[in-house]
Amino acid sequence: MSQCPFAYSAPLGQLFINLASISRLAMTAATCSNTPMDRDEIRAMRRSYGELGLSESDANPNPITQFEIWLTAAAENPYVVEANAMVLGTSADNQPKARTVLLKEVSENGFVFYSNYNSDKGKEISQNQNVSLTFPWFPMERQVIVLGRATKVSNAESADYFATRPWSSQIGAWASNQSEVIASRESLQKSWDEIAAKYPEGPDDLEGSAVPLPPSWGGFCVVPHSIEFWQGRYSRLHDRLRYTLDENKKWQLTRLAP
C-alpha cells in the first residue's frame, strides 16, 4: 500500500474541529489513493466556520495591539505552522507576485522582514513601494491583510538582526544571489563552501559572529495604512474589520461585507 503523506496532517484533537471538518478529514483520507482528485471532490472541499467572532467592541482601538493579540494566539496554537509566516505581495511592471517571508518584528513603526535587496521582491519594491502582507492562519479561521509602503531599515538594524542568525544562515545569505538563475545545485554548494571557508564557524556561532552583513541583504519595514482582520463565521457571514489611517493619522475602524 502506498504511504499517504496527508493521512495524519490534521489530528482529531484539533481545537477548532467541527462536523464539517471531520467530513473534510474523511475526504482527505479518501483522496490518499494514487488517483487525482476530480472536480466534484475539489468543489466539495469546504468547512463551516465557527462561533468565535470579532466585534467592534472587542477589537482593540489600536490595530497593532489587535495584531499582536492574534499573533500571540496563533503562535500558541499548535496547529498553526510558522505563525509569523506572511505572504508578501508586490507589484511592478503591471505584474503582481506573492511569496512567503517571515515577520521578524512588529511595532507602531510597522512590520519588518529580511531578504536580499537584489532579489525579485527587492527590485519590485524599489519600483513600487506599495505592498501587501497576508497572514493565513487557517486552523484558527483567521486572516490578516496589511496594506502599506515598504522601506529599507537602517544598515545598523539589519546588522543587529543578521548577527543573531545561525552561522549557516549567515553563510547562506552571502552564498545565494537570491532569484538569479544558477547553473546547478553544485554551483550553489560550491559558493557556500567558499564563503564558509572564508568565514569559518566560531565556537559560539549564535553570538558575536564574525560573518559581516552582506551589502545586498537587509530588512524592509512595511508601514501600514490599512489592516483588515478576518474571522470565519457561520453561513459565510464572516467578520471583517478593517482599520484605515485617516488624514489626521488616526485609525478608523469599519466593517466590510464578507
Ligand SMILES: Cc1cc2nc3c(=O)[nH]c(=O)nc-3n(C[C@H](O)[C@H](O)[C@H](O)COP(=O)(O)O)c2cc1C
Ligand atoms: C515559510 C517560508 C518562509 C520564508 N521566509 C523568507 C524570508 O524571511 N525572507 C526571504 O527572503 N525569503 C523567504 N522565503 C522564501 C521566499 O518565499 C522566496 O522564495 C524568496 O524570498 C525569493 O522570492 P523572490 O524571488 O520573489 O524575491 C520563505 C519561504 C517560506 C516557504
